[in-house]
Amino acid sequence: MLNKLLFHQFPNIKSLLTRLQYEFISTLNLKKDVLFMNFGYTAHHQGTDPILLDEEEEIHRYPMQLYHHVAKHIDWKNADALEVSSGRGGGAHFIVRQFKPKSYTGVDFSSRAVEFCRQQYSHLNELKFQHGNAEALAFPDNSFDVVVNVEASLYYPNITKFFEHVKRVLKPNGYFLYTDLRYEEKVAIWHAQLKSMGLKLIKEEDITENVLKAMELDRERRIELVNTYIPRLLRKQFLHFAGLASDSSNALPHLDNRRYWYFVLQKA
Numbered sequence: 411m412l413n414k415l416l417f418h419q420f421p422n423i424k425s426l427l428t429r430l431q432y433e434f435i436s437t438l439n440l441k442k443d444v445l446f447m448n449f450g451y452t453a454h455h456q457g458t459d460p461i462l463l464d465e466e467e468e469i470h471r472y473p474m475q476l477y478h479h480v481a482k483h484i485d486w487k488n489a490d491a492l493e494v495s496s497g498r499g500g501g502a503h504f505i506v507r508q509f510k511p512k513s514y515t516g517v518d519f520s521s522r523a524v525e526f527c528r529q530q531y532s533h534l535n536e537l538k539f540q541h542g543n544a545e546a547l548a549f550p551d552n553s554f555d556v557v558v559n560v561e562a563s564l565y566y567p568n569i570t571k572f573f574e575h576v577k578r579v580l581k582p583n584g585y586f587l588y589t590d591l592r593y594e595e596k597v598a599i600w601h602a603q604l605k606s607m608g609l610k611l612i613k614e615e616d617i618t619e620n621v622l623k624a625m626e627l628d629r630e631r632r633i634e635l636v637n638t639y640i641p642r643l644l645r646k647q648f649l650h651f652a653g654l655a656s657d658s659s660n661a662l663p664h665l666d667n668r669r670y671w672y673f674v675l676q677k678a
């Protein structure tokens with residue numbers, strides 16, 4: 411309830427709190443078991459074959475599948491790509507290995523996350539990370555073939571500014587691969603804001619059920635992470651943040667009455 415009030419009425423305060431929350435997360439001495447910070451995706455229950463992963467990647471299956479679902483629709487050959495809000499870089503690393511773009515730059519406003527990524531993925535020349543703000547992207551016009559954004563724009567106080575920058579930095583014919591969630595009553599406004607960017611809509615899909623199913627299948631691991639890294643006093647809040655009712659109840663994970671969508675758009 412408080413969360414929703416802050417999102418709707420005080421987006422700047424909500425953004426500041428979120429920023430502090432992510433900075434706090436990045437002080438936690440997280441290990442390699444935390445490379446993603448999204449809710450995940452699955453379509454196995456609808457008959458789709460799971461993507462093939464190495465054994466050590468299995469723990470990241472559902473968050474990786476969200477990146478795969480978003481990225482699989484375009485040709486990545488020779489692409490220069492930008493990911494805005496790349497977090498701890500798991501998605502960037504996955505796309506680089508799976509789809510082999512020419513270059514991939516991850517930007518995040520958490521300097522600790524950027525520092526972590528620089529160390530973690532230093533062996534890949536085509537993958538770079540830098541500090542930056544989604545609402546003031548410091549790149550020249552027409553510089554990327556692809557812009558990726560996964561489960562982050564809900565925290566940007568001025569989404570229109572972000573969309574303007576995405577359009578500006580995309581080359582003509584470049585793609586915007588975008589996925590995020592919004593409270594049900596805000597979905598129509600969000601779609602209208604996206605439409606007013608003036609990009610061509612190639613694909614859109616409500617993937618809420620797929621995300622909820624992934625959260626259900628990944629529940630134990632996510633509870634374990636909260637219990638491992640978050641101080642006892644803050645666990646309840648973080649469980650809620652992670653869409654988990656509590657570590658003892660069997661209640662299904664939730665998205666707090668929000669719908670999860672993904673989009674493929676193209677600059678004309």
Ligand SMILES: C[S@@+](CC[C@H](N)C(=O)[O-])C[C@H]1O[C@@H](n2cnc3c(N)ncnc32)[C@H](O)[C@@H]1O
Binds near residue numbers: 519
């Ligand atoms: C839920 S995490 C998702 C990270 C990553 N996309 C993933 O799926 O693992 C949201 C990320 O957005 C970043 N973020 C929030 N507001 C931002 C802004 N204004 N500019 C850049 N990054 C931002 C946070 O630091 C955090 O890393």
